[in-house]
Amino acid sequence: xxxxxxxxxxxxxxxxxxxxxxxxxxxxxxxxxxxxxxxxxxxxxxxxxxxxxxxxxxxxxxxxxxxxxxxxxxxxxxxxxxxxxxxxxxxxxxxxxxxxxxxxxxxxxxxxxxxxxxxxxxxxxxxxxxxxxxxxxxxxxxxxxxxxxxxxxxxxxxxxxxxxxxxxxxxxxxxxxxxxxxxxxxxxxxxxxxxxxxxxxxxxxxxxxxxxxxxxxxxxxxxxxxxxxxxxxxxxxxxxxxxxxxxxxxxxxxxxxxxxxxxxxxxxxxxxxxxxxxxxxxxxxxxxxxxxxxxxxxxxxxxxxxxxxxxxxxxxxxxxxxxxxxxxxxxxxxxxxxxxxxxxxxxxxxxxxxxxxxxxxxxxxxxxxxxxxxxxxxxxxxxxxxxxxxxxxxxxxxxxxxxxxxxxxxxxxxxxxxxxxxxxxxxxxxxxxxxxxxxxxxxxxxxxxxxxxxxxxxxxxxxxxxxxxxxxxxxx
Amino acid sequence: xxxxxxxxxxxxxxxxxxxxxxxxxxxxxxxxxxxxxxxxxxxxxxxxxxxxxxxxxxxxxxxxxxxxxxxxxxxxxxxxxxxxxxxxxxxxxxxxxxxxxxxxxxxxxxxxxxxxxxxxxxxxxxxxxxxxxxxxxxxxxxxxxxxxxxxxxxxxxxxxxxxxxxxxxxxxxxxxxxxxxxxxxxxxxxxxxxxxxxxxxxxxxxxxxxxxxxxxxxxxxxxxxxxxxxxxxxxxxxxxxxxxxxxxxxxxxxxxxxxxxxxxxxxxxxxxxxxxxxxxxxxxxxxxxxxxxxxxxxxxxxxxxxxxxxxxxxxxxxxxxxxxxxxxxxxxxxxxxxxxxxxxxxxxxxxxxxxxxxxxxxxxxxxxxxxxxxxxxxxxxxxxxxxxxxxxxxxxxxxxxxx
Numbered sequence: 001x002x003x004x005x006x007x008x009x010x011x012x013x014x015x016x017x018x019x020x021x022x023x024x025x026x027x028x029x030x031x032x033x034x035x036x037x038x039x040x041x042x043x044x045x046x047x048x049x050x051x052x053x054x055x056x057x058x059x060x061x062x063x064x065x066x067x068x069x070x071x072x073x074x075x076x077x078x079x080x081x082x083x084x085x086x087x088x089x090x091x092x093x094x095x096x097x098x099x100x101x102x103x104x105x106x107x108x109x110x111x112x113x114x115x116x117x118x119x120x121x122x123x124x125x126x127x128x129x130x131x132x133x134x135x136x137x138x139x140x141x142x143x144x145x146x147x148x149x150x151x152x153x154x155x156x157x158x159x160x161x162x163x164x165x166x167x168x169x170x171x172x173x174x175x176x177x178x179x180x181x182x183x184x185x186x187x188x189x190x191x192x193x194x195x196x197x198x199x200x201x202x203x204x205x206x207x208x209x210x211x212x213x214x215x216x217x218x219x220x221x222x223x224x225x226x227x228x229x230x231x232x233x234x235x236x237x238x239x240x241x242x243x244x245x246x247x248x249x250x251x252x253x254x255x256x257x258x259x260x261x262x263x264x265x266x267x268x269x270x271x272x273x274x275x276x277x278x279x280x281x282x283x284x285x286x287x288x289x290x291x292x293x294x295x296x297x298x299x300x301x302x303x304x305x306x307x308x309x310x311x312x313x314x315x316x317x318x319x320x321x322x323x324x325x326x327x328x329x330x331x332x333x334x335x336x337x338x339x340x341x342x343x344x345x346x347x348x349x350x351x352x353x354x355x356x357x358x359x360x361x362x363x364x365x366x367x368x369x370x371x372x373x374x375x376x377x378x379x380x381x382x383x384x385x386x387x388x389x390x391x392x393x394x395x396x397x398x399x400x401x402x403x404x405x406x407x408x409x410x411x412x413x414x415x416x417x418x419x420x421x422x423x424x425x426x427x428x429x430x431x432x433x434x435x436x437x438x439x440x441x442x443x444x445x446x447x448x449x450x451x452x453x454x455x456x457x458x459x460x461x462x463x464x465x466x467x468x469x470x471x472x473x474x475x476x
Numbered sequence: 477x478x479x480x481x482x483x484x485x486x487x488x489x490x491x492x493x494x495x496x497x498x499x500x501x502x503x504x505x506x507x508x509x510x511x512x513x514x515x516x517x518x519x520x521x522x523x524x525x526x527x528x529x530x531x532x533x534x535x536x537x538x539x540x541x542x543x544x545x546x547x548x549x550x551x552x553x554x555x556x557x558x559x560x561x562x563x564x565x566x567x568x569x570x571x572x573x574x575x576x577x578x579x580x581x582x583x584x585x586x587x588x589x590x591x592x593x594x595x596x597x598x599x600x601x602x603x604x605x606x607x608x609x610x611x612x613x614x615x616x617x618x619x620x621x622x623x624x625x626x627x628x629x630x631x632x633x634x635x636x637x638x639x640x641x642x643x644x645x646x647x648x649x650x651x652x653x654x655x656x657x658x659x660x661x662x663x664x665x666x667x668x669x670x671x672x673x674x675x676x677x678x679x680x681x682x683x684x685x686x687x688x689x690x691x692x693x694x695x696x697x698x699x700x701x702x703x704x705x706x707x708x709x710x711x712x713x714x715x716x717x718x719x720x721x722x723x724x725x726x727x728x729x730x731x732x733x734x735x736x737x738x739x740x741x742x743x744x745x746x747x748x749x750x751x752x753x754x755x756x757x758x759x760x761x762x763x764x765x766x767x768x769x770x771x772x773x774x775x776x777x778x779x780x781x782x783x784x785x786x787x788x789x790x791x792x793x794x795x796x797x798x799x800x801x802x803x804x805x806x807x808x809x810x811x812x813x814x815x816x817x818x819x820x821x822x823x824x825x826x827x828x829x830x831x832x833x834x835x836x837x838x839x840x841x842x843x844x845x846x847x848x849x850x851x852x853x854x855x856x857x858x859x860x861x862x863x864x865x866x867x868x869x870x871x872x873x874x875x876x877x878x879x
Contacts, residue, residue: 073809370525375798390813393780399808402525405823408795412823414806420813 035059038189045157045192050168058178058188065182068282068308073366073398075306075335080252080280146205152198153209156225159196166198170227175258176286183254184284187223191256194224199234199265208237208270226257230265230293237268252280253304259287261295263317270455272300272463273307277334281307291317291346298454300463301328301336302470310368312341315349315377322351327451327463330363330395331470339369339401344377344410353384356448360391360471366398373405373412381411388418389447391440441468485597487511489544493599497565502576510585510595517589520687520713522742523773523805530771530803531713531742536685538593541625541657547599548622550649556612559640560605564629567603575603578633582663582719583691590687590713594627594659601629606638606670614864615642620649621680625657632663632692634670641673643865647708648681656684658709664692666700668722675703675865678712679872682737686712696722696751703860704760706733706741707872717746720754720782730859731760732869734876735768735800745789746775749782749812758789758819761856763849763873764800774806774819782812789819794826794852796845846877 038059042052067077146153152163159167172178178188197209230236253275261267267287275281281304287295297311313322324340342351357365367386388397399416421443429439445452445464452460490511494504523530555561560570568575585595602617619628634640648656658680666672672692680686686709692700702716718727729745747756762770776787793802806819826848834844853873860866 072807372525375801388808388810390810390815393811393813395811395813397808397810397813399806399819401805401807401821402523403802403804403821403823404525404528405793405795405802405804408798408800408825410795410823410825412821414804414821415818416806416808416820417818418808418810419816 033059033062033186033189041190041192045160047160048164051160051171054172054178055189055191058172058185061178062182062185062189065179065185067182073337073400075308075337077280077282077306149203149205150200151203151205152196154196156194156196156227157192159227163196163198166229167196167227170229170258170260171225172256172258175260175288176256176284180284183282184256187225187254187256187284191223191225194255195226195228195238195240197226197228197236197238199230199236201231201262202233203231204235205237208239210239222253224255226255228257228259228267228269230259230261230267232262233264234262235266237270240269240271251278251305252282255283255285257283257285257311259295261287261289261293261320263290264292265290266294266296268296268298269311270298272466273303273309274466275303277303277305279304281309283309285309285311287311287313287322289313289315289317289320289322292319293317294321294323296323296325296454297340298325298451299327299338300451301326301338302466304336305333306335307338309338310341310370312343313351314343314345315351315380316345318346319348320346321349324351324353324355325451325454326353326355326367327448328355328357328365328367329467329470330357330359330365332361332363334363335366336364337366337368339367341370342372342382344371344373344380344382344407347376347378347380349377349380351382353382354450355384355386356451357386357388357397358391358444358447359388359395359397362392362394364396364398366400367416368400370402371404371412371414373407373410375406377407378409380407382413384414386416387447388416389444390418390420437471441471444471485511485514485542485544490596492545493597497568497599499564499568500572500576503568503579506580506585507596510592513586513592514589514596517586517592520588520590520715522713523771523803531711531740533590533713536711538657541655541685542593542597543624544597546623547626548650549600549626550618550620550622551600551602552616552618553602554614554616556615556640558607558610559612559615560603561615561617562603562605564601564603567605567631571603571605574605574633575631578631578663578665580663582665582693583661583689587689590659591661591689594629594661594687594689598627598629598659598661600626601631604630604632604640604642606632606634606640608635608667609637611639613641615640616864617642617644619644619646621647621656621658621684622649622652623656624652624654626659628658628660630660630662632672632674633665634667634672636667637669638667639671641862642675643862644674644676645868646676646678646680648684652683654683655710656681658684658686660686660688660690662688662690664690664700666692666694666698666725668695669697670695671699673701673703673861675705675860675862677705677707677865677868677872678714679708682708682710682739684709686714688712688714689717690715691717691719692727693719693721694725694727697724698722699726701728701861702730702745703862703865704729704731704743704745705865705869705872706731706743707869707876709739711740711742713742715744715746717744717748718756719748719750720756721750723751724753725751726755728757728859729759730856731762732853732856733760733762733770734765734873735762735770736765736876736879737767739768740771741769742771744773744775746773747777747787749776749778749785749787751781752783754782754785756787758791759856759859760791761793761853762802763794763796763852764802765796767797767799769801770803772802772804772806772821775809776807776817776819777809778812778815778817780811783814785812785815785817787815787817791819791821792852793821793823794849795823796826796849849877850874
């Protein structure tokens, strides 16, 4: 462990996470997002007419909707140049499906895999062609087992072709309509890639479904769409991303995630976002939960320049449950504005939101959350807990919860604390022989422990490593 | 969005009010500037969430509510030894310079549309001047509104090491056809080591629309405590705020409300920590019955220079009826890491186990519920240091429960 630590300290973390955009002048599109561009995307993908129509309708909404500005404390999005998005979309299409795309990644990323200590097989799977082969085998094996049970796990573009009815019914219709917000509309117009997961009735997928393996062979989209449909009594854990830095040639990421949790089904969606720090990460993620269903969101936001992400759950059926666990860490120049939204629309629904945030080196974290309990949602309960840790005086830590309670037979509790890293705690650990850095790292690890507990062990380890990496630069 | 200026509101009227009060030129100018600014000013901020606006002030029809030249009211002022508790005309005559120095220094006259309207049209109000070292308790102001609209302006200046407790009661008197509009601005200046406690008990008639801004500046070792009791009115939009400008200054904001029928309370408590070793404690408890609705916003803003800050906030709402709605947003904005801050908010109903316990002891359910509601307010009432205000509040809660 100790030699490992020394090794980690040798390289400059910040530098490793900053990547130069590769010049790519092969594609030139006219300025602005036009109908023509959207038609080209759709045509490239050979999409059915209804999908083209949905894209065009979303485009229309995108053009009409205002930027998400004017909220109290909203991150500065003035650098996000909508006009600039277009030239980026086309290369995205071209690289889609290109198995070599990972080879094009800067060496630093592969280097980071080493530093993160990602398990050997996984590392290979991510960084080389030979390994790609290995990952295909793993993927294939999993696929065969699932297929027997009727589980579908494929890329979203393929799903549009092969599972048209399911997609047509669920894609950006009742869960995340493009009209939800400007970036959801943009997503609806230009989405590309992503995952489609279908779990039939009474089926439990024991092993977490990992978008990691598949996405690397498909090429990561900037506007990827994930659609998860879990039928009655089914169970699935979907893991997206993980903790390796996602190289982004573009400065805007706007993903969409839609989850349908059937009666008594259980879906867990885990993701650790670590976009390179030139990225604006503006996502829309939502789940609709039927009676007795359970939705669990586990999200870590580590990367990006600015993140606006509020995974939301609509508890539609009686007895539905939602659990949110979020962790945000903002360093220099980062504005991580994240939280959760829960709508209690039925009786006996429950939600818990647990948020931990760490601000350091002038970074800003904000918990922004909404809990809405509709009239008639009797015996619902919600508890929200936000804890924030601040490292220094250049940082900012905000908490902005909103509660709308229209039903009296409820139990609503919200609690938040903000504090600095305790001098006494650090002193205690130092008196036990730890140096200042190790003491602080240990305190942070303890602070986020409740979150890492929820992740599968290998991801928890990666998350801890990532946090160590993020912290070492500032604590020397 | 900018709001329509009252079609019949004119500079002449403002001049008329100013003349009636025998005001100096600077005050008339301030009024005129506020009037002129109306067309550019927005309504006070209200909380918005996707698809919802927590209080819709735009729906208010000020055209029909405001009659600038009718400001009938009854005012009782009980002063204490060593303190000047004066009407505006008396105060301007006696302490002209003092007023010029402080007027508008705490509450920006053009903060928003409703505040500017209040500045332009205020005709009633009180100036409380507590000279250096004077320790005064029990200053009482009772305002009975006898007109369709009333614009009340209170200025409190407590000099170094002065101490004062002010209790203000707001009620409505004569019957007025239709709706009324009450607008109150309170500015409090607490000098070095001064202590200002300002308690308000608002019990306006339930046809009244009520807008209030209470804001204080606390200097070094200064303390400003607010007590905000809301029982009456149909719609209340109230802002209670303290800026902790001096090192080791403190503020406590205690709130209690009890809404019934279709009452709507939009209550905000905000504190800015802008110096070292400052302490703030925000405590609000409210009960909602029938179709009443409450909107609560609490802000604890810790500035970059606010080292060694302690800041706490609690808000609890009890819902007695299924038709009621309780919205809350306690916010923390922390820019200094040497801070201990927390907030909590809860919404719930009368505890079923408590009810069971009481009824098992032979207390009938109605009485048990009333006792539990009264008990719910106790933690807030305990924070009310003014006996008279606490008794009044208790009585009003008692009466409302037995209506």
